[in-house]
Amino acid sequence: MKNIILCITLLLTSTAVAGGGSTVPSGTTIAGVVSNDPNFSTLLAAVQAAGLVETLSGPGPFTVFAxxxxxxAKIPxxxxDALLNDREKLRAVLLYHVVPGRVTAAQVMNLTTAKTVNGANVNVSMMGSSVMINDSTVTQADIRASNGVIHVIDTVLMP
Known part of the structure; x- marks a missing residue:
């Protein structure tokens, strides 16, 4: 776990130092999958604004609640706009959507909490047949990426 956090910290630092992170990702990484799906255009813009493209294109593995x-659109x-213009707060919110490791839907259903990359926990529960991450419903699970897995959610998670 310490190695994953250290690796992510190094990736974030190198992105910030290099001034990168605003490029359009490609390929089968988490960032690439997000960039190729028009349903994630706001998430992609946020990832770019936060300078996290290189991180989500990195080796991982990561689990992203996307x-x-x-x-x-549920956010006023x-x-x-304020969130997208506050890079540090945006990074904290986005990293709250990322869990180290590749956690499949079957594994998520056996959890009650998961520690995110930003250090805070998300609550995991079942409501009927739906998996809930805090107050958000997982609407699609197990989208494979070369560096992890994506679970689509219907509400932005706020730390």
Missing amino acids: PTNAAF QADL
């Missing part, structure tokens, strides 16, 4: 455009526009 909010759709509709999830971001003024609040979303």
Whole structure:
């Protein structure tokens, strides 16, 4: 766990130092999958604004709870604009959506909490047949990426 956090810290630091992270990702990494799906255009813009493209293109593995455009649309526009313009807060919110390791839907259903890359825990529960991450519902699970797995959620998670 310490090695994963150290690796992510190094990736974040190198992205910030290099001034990178605003490029459009490609390939089968988590960042590439997100960039190729129009339902994630707001998430992609947020990842780019936060300078996290290289991180989510890195070796991982990561599990990402990925909010759709509709999830971001639930946030009042003024609040979303403020978030997108506050790089540190945006990074904290986005890293709250990332769990170290490749955690499949079958594994998620056996958890009650999961520690995110930003250090805070998310709550995992079942509501009927739906998996809930905090107050967000997983609407699609186990989208494979070369460096992890994506689970689509319907609400942006706030730490």
